[in-house]
Amino acid sequence: MRITDIEGIMLRLPEVRPIGDGCQSVLLLRVHTDAGITGIGEVHSNPLVNKAVLDAPLCSVSAEGMRSLLVGEDPRDIGRLWDKMYRHSQTYGRRGVAMHVMSGIDIALWDILGKVAGLPLYRLLGGARRKSHRAYASDLSQPSLEATVALARKHRDAGYRAMKFGWGELGSDVRDDVRRVAAIREAVGDELDIMLDMGFPVPLDDAIYLGRALAEHRVYFLEEPLSPDDVGGFAKLVAASPTPIATGEKETSLHGFVDLMDRGELRIVQPDVARVGGISEAMRIAAHCESRNVRMIPHCWSTDILVAATLHVVSTLRDCPYLEYNVTDNPLRTELLVAPIRPRDGILHVPEGPGLGIELDEDTIARYRWDG
Numbered sequence: 001m002r003i004t005d006i007e008g009i010m011l012r013l014p015e016v017r018p019i020g021d022g023c024q025s026v027l028l029l030r031v032h033t034d035a036g037i038t039g040i041g042e043v044h045s046n047p048l049v050n051k052a053v054l055d056a057p058l059c060s061v062s063a064e065g066m067r068s069l070l071v072g073e074d075p076r077d078i079g080r081l082w083d084k085m086y087r088h089s090q091t092y093g094r095r096g097v098a099m100h101v102m103s104g105i106d107i108a109l110w111d112i113l114g115k116v117a118g119l120p121l122y123r124l125l126g127g128a129r130r131k132s133h134r135a136y137a138s139d140l141s142q143p144s145l146e147a148t149v150a151l152a153r154k155h156r157d158a159g160y161r162a163m164k165f166g167w168g169e170l171g172s173d174v175r176d177d178v179r180r181v182a183a184i185r186e187a188v189g190d191e192l193d194i195m196l197d198m199g200f201p202v203p204l205d206d207a208i209y210l211g212r213a214l215a216e217h218r219v220y221f222l223e224e225p226l227s228p229d230d231v232g233g234f235a236k237l238v239a240a241s242p243t244p245i246a247t248g249e250k251e252t253s254l255h256g257f258v259d260l261m262d263r264g265e266l267r268i269v270q271p272d273v274a275r276v277g278g279i280s281e282a283m284r285i286a287a288h289c290e291s292r293n294v295r296m297i298p299h300c301w302s303t304d305i306l307v308a309a310t311l312h313v314v315s316t317l318r319d320c321p322y323l324e325y326n327v328t329d330n331p332l333r334t335e336l337l338v339a340p341i342r343p344r345d346g347i348l349h350v351p352e353g354p355g356l357g358i359e360l361d362e363d364t365i366a367r368y369r370w371d372g
């Protein structure tokens with residue numbers, strides 16, 4: 001069985017706004033084989049930049065594009081092909097955008113393997129410990145407090161047991177951020193979990209203030225209050241904050257996550273399967289998390305391709321209390337699959353079809369296809 005081509009399809013909303021929504025444009029991957037089986041993957045980054053990593057011709061033995069590395073290879077040799085991509089992109093790769101593209105390809109290779117075996121992906125990853133998962137409603141903080149509180153009530157009424165608000169104006173006035181959380185807590189009651197996602201860093205002293213002040217409102221975690229590169233700052237913050245600290249959506253590779261856990265003292269990490277190095281690297285990170293008794297609660301804010309891939313990964317974990325679920329209105333999120341993945345009463349189920357267990361909606365692809 002051989003890979004015949006890797007097709008990179010850029011999808012983009014007609015209007016892309018400067019908001020914290022990375023699902024406004026995506027790179028969809030289709031890995032084609034001579035057996036007639038096609039693997040589906042997604043890269044969650046910047047599609048035009050990603051496509052260059054996919055399409056680039058040989059430059060040197062350590063700087064080659066991904067397609068030319070993989071065409072002609074057996075797609076079932078996932079570990080070997082992961083190493084080949086990593087080794088032959090080391091000059092420009094290892095972290096960041098090259099790892100993002102490797103992630104999408106890795107997801108598609110696992111989809112192929114599952115389809116060859118006729119088994120849902122979670123079976124190939126060791127089997128599901130749980131097939132249903134609590135989703136937390138993940139939403140954007142709104143400019144007005146009233147609008148954010150209205151969304152909180154809506155998510156509670158839809159059956160979610162946890163919700164997160166992030167980005168927007170958060171971080172410009174940390175005392176105002178605490179007031180927002182207090183209002184959300186008052187609106188939804190004591191039984192639900194609330195998370196806060198800063199999106200961009202605040203000064204360490206402000207982050208420590210937030211960590212202490214938010215504990216009064218029982219915030220489940222405070223996400224990304226510091227720069228992704230400020231690993232030493234995270235160690236100080238974790239030591240000072242009674243509110244658990246979470247980060248990792250902008251990090252890539254096992255090495256980055258080992259650093260966050262061992263030097264940054266993080267107890268909750270959030271790898272994104274479509275950025276971090278794919279399903280393969282997410283599983284390796286999960287093993288390291290488990291050995292340190294650290295929780296992995298993946299970042300999952302994109303299309304249903306990522307939701308499916310993440311569900312297969314978290315189904316195999318011993319402990320994953322929540323799965324992030326993007327609740328914003330966006331056709332790339334809601335219309336990309338023939339059978340969209342939707343929570344009921346805040347619960348998501350891992351797909352049972354072969355591979356990822358998903359089928360793309362070709363009309364949606366045609367509608368949002370973008371040539372750059």
Ligand SMILES: [Mg+2]
Pocket residue numbers: 166197199223224249
């Ligand atoms: Mg986030």
